[in-house]
Amino acid sequence: MMLSHFSAVLIFALCASIVFGITQRTEPRKMALFAGYCFILFLAGTMLASWVMWLIKR
Amino acid sequence: MTTHAENPPHASGKANAALLLGWIIPGAGHMLLGKWVRGALLFAAVVTMFWIGLALQGKVYTPNFGDPLDMLGFAGDLGAGGLYALARIMGWGTAPVQVALADYGTKFIVVSGLLNVIAAVDAYSLANGRKAAA
Numbered sequence: 001m002m003l004s005h006f007s008a009v010l011i012f013a014l015c016a017s018i019v020f021g022i023t024q025r026t027e028p029r030k031m032a033l034f035a036g037y038c039f040i041l042f043l044a045g046t047m048l049a050s051w052v053m054w055l056i057k058r
Numbered sequence: 059m060t061t062h063a064e065n066p067p068h069a070s071g072k073a074n075a076a077l078l079l080g081w082i083i084p085g086a087g088h089m090l091l092g093k094w095v096r097g098a099l100l101f102a103a104v105v106t107m108f109w110i111g112l113a114l115q116g117k118v119y120t121p122n123f124g125d126p127l128d129m130l131g132f133a134g135d136l137g138a139g140g141l142y143a144l145a146r147i148m149g150w151g152t153a154p155v156q157v158a159l160a161d162y163g164t165k166f167i168v169v170s171g172l173l174n175v176i177a178a179v180d181a182y183s184l185a186n187g188r189k190a191a192a
Contacts, residue, residue, distance in 0.1 A: 001113035008162050011110060012169070015103040019173040022088075022096050023180040027192040 013042035073185035080178030081139040087181025091191070100177045107170035108141045111151075116163025118142070118151030131164070137171030139178075 003011070021035025072090070080087020085101030088094075112118075119132035135142050145151055145167075155161055183189035 001110070003110075003114065003159065003162075008114075008159075008166075011106070012166065015107045016169065016173060018099050018103040019177055022100060023176050026190045 009043065009046050013039050013046075017042065070186060073182050076185040077178050077182035080181040081137070081174065083140050084138075084174050084177060087178050088184070091181060091184055093184070093191075104138070104170050104174045104177065105141065107166050107173065108138055108145075111163040111166030111168075111170060112145065114163025114166065115153055115155070115157075115160040116151055116165070116167045117153075117155050117160070118145045118167060120146075131168055134168035134171045137173075137175040138167070139171075139174060141174075142171065 017035040017039040020038045021031040021033075025031045025034045076087035076090050078087075079090055083101070084104035085097035085099070087097070088100060089097035117131075119128060119135045121132055122128050138145075151167065153160075155164060180189065184191050
């Protein structure tokens with residue numbers, strides 16, 4: 001299997017967010033909101049770290 | 059997380075069963091408690107991560123007392139329970155890691171085990187009343 005770095009991040013973030021959402025909240029609506037929040041944080045954090053590494057390399 | 063102060067947590071047989079079953083089969087602890095959708099989502103998330111890790115030619119750690127990171131990797135992998143046992147029985151994840159994607163795969167496998175432990179403990183908390191069941 002071949003994955004791009006971004007697709008690997010997407011899959012990782014999706015799976016981890018689902019588990020975090022279900023386990024860290026009690027109501028279904030709050031679970032979905034927290035899962036979405038985690039997903040966005042995963043992606044934003046990765047992109048931010050990527051740009052920081054790009055700047056360090058320059 | 060909401061807790062029930064009036065019902066002090068206690069380890070019942072069902073709670074222990076949910077913990078053990080949830081560890082062996084991802085999401086099964088929640089299914090035992092009648093939380094079918096949550097159990098199915100947890101199963102899909104953990105199994106997908108584990109399977110993608112293997113498909114990326116990630117390494118499945120074996121018991122070891124060498125490098126601390128290898129020992130931690132084994133502890134993480136062990137969290138996947140039945141999936142880890144299946145991988146060892148089938149001989150999956152034994153190829154040496156040679157490319158960056160395979161290293162990603164190794165991390166996917168470790169994290170799937172850690173997520174499975176979180177899910178199993180959540181099932182335990184639901185069963186013994188420590189976490190409110192909605």
